[in-house]
Amino acid sequence: MPQSNRPRLAILGSGRGSNAVALMDGFQSGRLAADLVLVFSNVAGAPILDRARERQVPTACIPNAGRTRIEHEAELGELLLLHRVEHLLLAGYMRVLSPSFVRNFPGHILNIHPSLLPDFPGAHAVADQWR
Secondary structure, three states: OOOOOOOEEEEEEEOOHHHHHHHHHHHHHHOOOOEEEEEEEEOOOOOEEEEEEEEOOOOEOOOOOOOOOOHHHHHHHHHHHHHOEEHHHOOOOOOOOOOOOOOOOOOOEEOOOOOOOOOOOOOOHHHHOOO
16 A cells, blocks of 8 residues: 555544544545544543444544553553554543643644633533533
């Protein structure tokens, strides 16, 4: 298989994957001039993984339960290196990445989750700010 010169991206998500579906469809339609090489979740059985499999996108899951942040991020880093990922799209990824992990992708991480840290964390950040 010929090598592509297009940017290589991974989507990280922890839940349903509703935002990730729009991204996956954008990659598959060619509207996004990059290659989606992996969809990752830290939650076993997360629906985002099913949505990726439906679209024949490679998936991986490394549960974070019972692991330190350092251990989990080290394993995730190895996985991303194996897939030669250059850019990360955080689509409902419900873990805060450590500064040392983020330094591995300087200027190459886009978080589309609407949390407003530190005041309004979580899945309902926008609604919570109006209460």
